[in-house]
Amino acid sequence: MAGRRTWLVLTGVVAMAMVASLMSACAGRDRPVAVAAGTTENATQKANREAAGKATPGPWGYSGASGYTHYLGQGIGRSPVQPVRFPHPVHVNTLQMNCVFCHFAAFKSPDPGLPALTSCMGCHAITAIDRPEVKKLAEAYNKRQPIPWVRVHKLPEYVQFTHVRHIYAGITCQTCHGQVQNMTQVFQYASLNMGWCVSCHVNGYSRAEGMRAAGYAPDSAAMADEQAGIRKTASYDCSNCHH
Numbered sequence: 614m615a616g617r618r619t620w621l622v623l624t625g626v627v628a629m630a631m632v633a634s635l636m637s638a639c640a641g642r643d644r645p646v647a648v649a650a651g652t653t654e655n656a657t658q659k660a661n662r663e664a665a666g667k668a669t670p671g672p673w674g675y676s677g678a679s680g681y682t683h684y685l686g687q688g689i690g691r692s693p694v695q696p697v698r699f700p701h702p703v704h705v706n707t708l709q710m711n712c713v714f715c716h717f718a719a720f721k722s723p724d725p726g727l728p729a730l731t732s733c734m735g736c737h738a739i740t741a742i743d744r745p746e747v748k749k750l751a752e753a754y755n756k757r758q759p760i761p762w763v764r765v766h767k768l769p770e771y772v773q774f775t776h777v778r779h780i781y782a783g784i785t786c787q788t789c790h791g792q793v794q795n796m797t798q799v800f801q802y803a804s805l806n807m808g809w810c811v812s813c814h815v816n817g818y819s820r821a822e823g824m825r826a827a828g829y830a831p832d833s834a835a836m837a838d839e840q841a842g843i844r845k846t847a848s849y850d851c852s853n854c855h856h
């Protein structure tokens with residue numbers, strides 16, 4: 614079992630090295646975080662919200678407001694309490710696991726999806742099994758039930774968005790999701806509104822900025838692109854995102 618655990622951790626490290634340049638950071642906060650009227654926030658949500666407010670706006674910062682912000686009850690800062698208190702910082706920062714170790718579908722399908730319990734049990738059949746939050750995993754696993762994770766990010770159905778195109782373009786997860794590796798409870802970092810999408814497509818993405826936003830130093834290729842003023846742009850035809 615120890616061998617298996619080592620293998621899993623090593624797989625994570627290798628994957629990390631392979632896609633290190635893909636998992637940089639977060640850049641585009643475009644609005645101050647607000648808590649929707651009539652909702653209450655817990656201490657974790659409050660801490661996340663305050664930390665989020667300190668991030669600097671990226672070059673595609675845009676404040677195009679739309680009704681969409683309330684699609685799931687709240688826009689930026691939305692941070693539902695999850696059925697299992699899953700700590701990203703432990704797994705990403707301490708254990709050095711790559712984002713796509715768990716969200717592996719991000720490379721293959723339009724939707725990264727939430728991790729299957731089997732990917733947790735590789736470790737948690739033996740690791741930290743005495744902890745109440747980890748016991749919930751074993752209970753669900755034994756009953757063959759998935760953990761009912763509460764979705765944080767959601768676009769309206771009439772919008773076409775695929776992760777894979779963005780990830781292959783080298784955009785770091787944190788550009789759009791913030792520094793998830795430091796979030797004790799995941800929150801929505803960017804507005805996800807149309808102005809936000811179009812602003813990046815028109816102004817273009819800078820890999821160096823994306824890496825800084827993720828909390829990594831840009832590599833030499835990204836620095837060279839930045840010095841040459843190279844930004845990756847995309848189409849802003851309506852039919853690109855709506856068909």
Ligand code: HEC
Nearest residue numbers: 699704710711712715762763764765766786790793794799
């Ligand atoms: C060990 C597995 C694991 C790793 C590694 C991991 N995540 Fe997650 N992620 C989860 C789980 C479980 C959830 C659902 C529970 C939660 O929100 O905390 C989740 C939720 C999320 C969500 C919210 C999804 C939604 O509902 O909209 C985002 C965004 C996310 N992760 C991004 C990342 C990023 C970026 C990284 C790398 C910095 C990362 N994750 C690394 C397991 C993982």
Ligand code: HEC
Nearest residue numbers: 712716719724725726727766767768774779784785786789
């Ligand atoms: C260009 C911006 C962008 C980038 C880059 C990005 N995401 Fe997302 N992510 C989104 C948007 C927008 C949604 C909501 C999608 C929807 O509702 O169709 C989302 C949703 C998610 C979800 C929840 C969706 C689900 O299937 O349940 C997870 C998990 C997630 N992203 C993880 C990641 C990870 C991991 C990376 C890096 C490998 C990443 N994202 C990179 C914009 C982005």
Ligand code: HEC
Nearest residue numbers: 621622698699700703728732733735736740741744746747
């Ligand atoms: C590579 C091995 C590995 C994988 C895969 C893994 N974890 Fe963990 N997890 C750990 C380790 C190690 C700790 C830290 C235990 C400690 O504090 O000593 C931990 C801690 C936790 C904790 C906090 C326990 C506490 O202290 O309350 C939770 C909850 C958790 N993991 C859930 C998950 C979930 C859900 C998944 C799948 C999405 C997952 N883990 C995947 C190794 C892993």
Ligand code: HEC
Nearest residue numbers: 773774778782788809810813814818845846847848853854
């Ligand atoms: C941080 C910058 C950034 C953000 C934010 C962003 N995109 Fe993109 N998007 C890109 C880049 C760069 C490409 C081009 C990828 C390529 O050339 O393969 C792209 C490609 C696309 C494509 C495929 C385009 C094609 O020509 O086939 C679609 C669809 C798309 N984005 C939709 C969206 C939607 C919807 C949103 C908002 C929810 C969004 N994007 C947010 C940078 C971004």
Ligand code: HEC
Nearest residue numbers: 679680681772805806807808810811814849850851853854
């Ligand atoms: C890069 C992706 C992208 C492009 C290009 C784009 N949209 Fe959108 N659009 C979105 C997203 C994401 C939403 C949902 C979020 C929102 O309402 O802001 C949206 C929402 C809308 C809505 C509903 C707004 C509301 O408040 O309910 C309309 C109408 C719309 N778009 C029309 C257009 C037209 C017309 C064009 C071309 C000029 C266009 N869109 C180009 C991404 C895009």
